Amino acid sequence: MQEVGLREQKKQQTRAALFEAAMRLFQEKGYANTTVAQIAAEAGVSTKTLFNYFSGKEDVLFAHRMRRIDTLENAFRERLADNAPPQALRLLARDLLDWMSTGEEPRGDINLAQAKLIMSVPELRARSQALLYEAENRLAAVLHEAAPWLDPITAGSAVGALIGAMQGASRAGINRGDSLSDIVGSAQIGIDLVTRGLDQLAQT
Amino acid sequence: MQEVGLREQKKQQTRAALFEAAMRLFQEKGYANTTVAQIAAEAGVSTKTLFNYFSGKEDVLFAHRMRRIDTLENAFRERLADNAPPQALRLLARDLLDWMSTGEEPRGDINLAQAKLIMSVPELRARSQALLYEAENRLAAVLHEAAPWLDPITAGSAVGALIGAMQGASRAGINRGDSLSDIVGSAQIGIDLVTRGLDQLAQT
DNA sequence: ATCTCAACTTACAACCATTGTAAGTTTATC
């Protein structure tokens, strides 16, 4: 029952063409200097069609991630089936790193370029955080469901702390100009810290 | 040397008039249904003037908070002068709650309305998070500076974890429909959790 | 009190994202 009709194929082609055109233009001329009309022209469709596929200029970059929040959610659910919450959360952090560094394409170079683009444009960074907020929301619900002895507030805090720590570590790495792989390593430091608690920061 | 010239007074009046007109209209007709032209007309200036005062429609709501990040930063610096990092971080969390619930006006009802407005419009929520990201960035720098034995990654993680936990707790409270004061209480739970570490979540 | 400059404001025009509409095409089905 896989929708393999001509219609469906064309739609996927158009979607991919729009995404690729957008990435190319954003990298060549910058996000702000690229108009929606140019992207559409490059992909060979009308602007209106672009808006039929994506709900806005930003969404061309985020649509795939949005559609993939479920993946993350399901992975966490499975982690929780096999592990106690602290360990499941640690594993979630790993999954999350993968999730964030995977975009529309299986090609790593494009995903890297996309990540850099997002982090360098304030507007897009904000959008990315909003997406993360939505994801955290759902992950907290999953945690509460799988570990009912954790009330919603505690579950929300736990998810927020973990993801916040990762984000904080990443931010520090980005400021320092680290490579993507260094940043992944840094994120691990954040994860460890929040796992054991901030009290360990006391100078002994 | 307080700038008390007529010119300065008028500027502050105009700024306040714009902010108040915006809040009134946003509440009456909703954020999206209010045009910048209407806000300007209500405040008795041209649209262009609005853009001279604020860098955009969103910024009418956020300008004051942006200008006040320094307050938060200085408060944290002072906390760190008198306390070890874990305790300073806990105190920071309190300051942050105040900071977030204080807007342009000293009037509490307006601030509450503003907070609700921001949380209910995705676009504004995203903006709010971006602002928080900026704040975290600077707070992490302050922490690293005051406690040099914490490398930048660890400092970033600590700040991120704390603020992330607070945010997670708040989110849970908001979803549940809690009042603002309940949310403040919930935030405390998040703070405690991250202070002691996620390991305590294990079911014993 | 007046003059002059710099700071502000305004009217106007232009650009671009986004949306609604009506008409034209294409694919899936029978």
Place this chain on the structure above:
DNA sequence: GATAAACTTACAATGGTTGTAAGTTGAGAT
């Protein structure tokens, strides 16, 4: 092939944002 449903398009309109040139006004010097 005929027909309906699904898509795409051209076009027009709305609203945020910016640049420009001209008009006002407060501040300081005379």
